Amino acid sequence: MKAAIRAEAAALFAAFQAAGAVPVEADILLPAGTLLDLYGEDIRARAYVTQDPLRGEMMLRPDFTVPVVQAHMAHGADPARYTYMGEVFRKQDHLGDRASEYLQVGFEIFDRDAPEAADAEVFALFAGLLAPLGLRPATGDLGILMAAVRSLSTTSQRKAALLRHIWRPARFRALLDRFAGRAAPAPSRLRLLERLAQASPDALIEGAGPQIGLRSATDIATRAALLVADAATPPLPAPEAAMLDALLALSAPAAQAQTRLREIVGHMPAMAPALDSFAARLDALAARGIDPATLPFEASHGRSTLEYYDGFVFTFHAADPSLPPVASGGRYDALTAVLGQGRSIPAVGGVIRPNLVAALKGAL
Amino acid sequence: MLKIGVPSKGRLMEKTFDWFGERGVQMRQSGAEREYAGSVEGIAGVELVLLSAGEVPRELAAGRIHLGVTGSDLVRDKLADWDRQVAELAPLGFGHADLIIAVPACWIDVDTLDDLDAAAAAFRAAHGFRLRIATKYHRLVRDYLTAGGIADYQLVDSQGATEGTVKNLTAEAIADITTTGETLRANHLKVLDDALVHASQAVLFASRAAEWDEQTTRVYGDLLRLIGVAQPDHR
Numbered sequence: 001m002k003a004a005i006r007a008e009a010a011a012l013f014a015a016f017q018a019a020g021a022v023p024v025e026a027d028i029l030l031p032a033g034t035l036l037d038l039y040g041e042d043i044r045a046r047a048y049v050t051q052d053p054l055r056g057e058m059m060l061r062p063d064f065t066v067p068v069v070q071a072h073m074a075h076g077a078d079p080a081r082y083t084y085m086g087e088v089f090r091k092q093d094h095l096g097d098r099a100s101e102y103l104q105v106g107f108e109i110f111d112r113d114a115p116e117a118a119d120a121e122v123f124a125l126f127a128g129l130l131a132p133l134g135l136r137p138a139t140g141d142l143g144i145l146m147a148a149v150r151s152l153s154t155t156s157q158r159k160a161a162l163l164r165h166i167w168r169p170a171r172f173r174a175l176l177d178r179f180a181g182r183a184a185p186a187p188s189r190l191r192l193l194e195r196l197a198q199a200s201p202d203a204l205i206e207g208a209g210p211q212i213g214l215r216s217a218t219d220i221a222t223r224a225a226l227l228v229a230d231a232a233t234p235p236l237p238a239p240e241a242a243m244l245d246a247l248l249a250l251s252a253p254a255a256q257a258q259t260r261l262r263e264i265v266g267h268m269p270a271m272a273p274a275l276d277s278f279a280a281r282l283d284a285l286a287a288r289g290i291d292p293a294t295l296p297f298e299a300s301h302g303r304s305t306l307e308y309y310d311g312f313v314f315t316f317h318a319a320d321p322s323l324p325p326v327a328s329g330g331r332y333d334a335l336t337a338v339l340g341q342g343r344s345i346p347a348v349g350g351v352i353r354p355n356l357v358a359a360l361k362g363a364l
Numbered sequence: 365m366l367k368i369g370v371p372s373k374g375r376l377m378e379k380t381f382d383w384f385g386e387r388g389v390q391m392r393q394s395g396a397e398r399e400y401a402g403s404v405e406g407i408a409g410v411e412l413v414l415l416s417a418g419e420v421p422r423e424l425a426a427g428r429i430h431l432g433v434t435g436s437d438l439v440r441d442k443l444a445d446w447d448r449q450v451a452e453l454a455p456l457g458f459g460h461a462d463l464i465i466a467v468p469a470c471w472i473d474v475d476t477l478d479d480l481d482a483a484a485a486a487f488r489a490a491h492g493f494r495l496r497i498a499t500k501y502h503r504l505v506r507d508y509l510t511a512g513g514i515a516d517y518q519l520v521d522s523q524g525a526t527e528g529t530v531k532n533l534t535a536e537a538i539a540d541i542t543t544t545g546e547t548l549r550a551n552h553l554k555v556l557d558d559a560l561v562h563a564s565q566a567v568l569f570a571s572r573a574a575e576w577d578e579q580t581t582r583v584y585g586d587l588l589r590l591i592g593v594a595q596p597d598h599r
Contacts, residue, residue: 171513188475209469213530
């Protein structure tokens, strides 16, 4: 079986090179700090963490994106197309037969021009390679959701809070309900606001106990002032909350979704660039033989933790719902800025799991 | 022999002995007080294994003991997919303690998990690193915070005197076990209103991995009848 998987991986790796990608290597042992700062504490539950006597906490490569982006930002050509093949390691916290070590083959495009064309190139390339397996594609566009949040008529703090949790659906929903006045504030918040109406934050902090820890009285007073300001902020207008609800629930073939998107957000001038980008991507996909009339689209697709996608997203699933996606990918422009130390470049890419390809071919 | 693991010292051991004693099973530490060997009377075929409460989950998972008494917090924290490795037979009604999240009392703006999340975002922006929560219950706390959608925090390991970590500047908040809250108050900390990570107590567990031959299965059935505990659907 291992030989069959490796042969699938090699074939995919060759296909990506034939598509113009330069092969790149990445270390297996990566500094844990970068990954933890990027993904948060959740990655610790998913990645193997080990201790190096000189280099500190290290992680067995949980994915290729971070090392490939770092290598590109350090000394990459512009534009560039990369491919890679190698093991990734994921701790499994549940009993079962999910692999904790498996091969990934990936393809990434770093290009400043025509991002929609690059999105379509990646998707069409994957769709073509996976066509014999009869997989179910799914697509989404986090750029539309983010643009919708940015276009809300509310404070920048509230927009920032929603954007920060765009990948955490439950918390996003809780914030939206609170900002829209659909959920009451916590009783403790109301008590605090009453007390802040009687006394200054500094006086309340002083009276609450000795100042301990690194979070300073200034940090506390700053947030207390923000809470007072937020309490005076009018709720999100009902039509805007309804707009976000409709957007989150949107699931239709891409061509139909485009019509629905115009109905939901078309009246908002700030949404024009995101809609134009969506239209340009559908054209680019159609030009590559992907029919927008049948391509599934969900506005919420790609909203899960450990993700960093901020535009087009896609997955290819087998019929068995218990299997992880055979392939997944998307656009991650913001990640290149985080890892680029002041520089950034639009980027899109994805990975295929050759073990699933081999298993599905064996079952055919 | 059906092996039953019981905490080897302190109130947890005494209370476990009392609980079984009231139900007709006498457990005794044999020989000197410091000797970790014991005997069981009232039922044949049961061997007492005295060990640290913290090691009971591991021994159950490995199947080296058939039954074990320990805190529900320890089993949930130390075993991945705990309920597929062990079966919860009966809560024993003692050893109550709550795993909670606490922050400095001077944080007037933080009373809920929601507040903690917002404070963590602001803290990271102001100080350049993720807000540190000191704990020894890594799995329980991380799962809880992940489920709550909390970001921009990090767990730092603290195996004791966790309440002191904030004052010592090695953490900004803590997640720890408390019974009365006295230690928290003495260290100028307050418990978040809605952050009860786990309400723990001593529980009798059965191992799913132990070897259950005809003899141990029979003794198991006899013991459960004697102590009045229903057999779970499947072990």
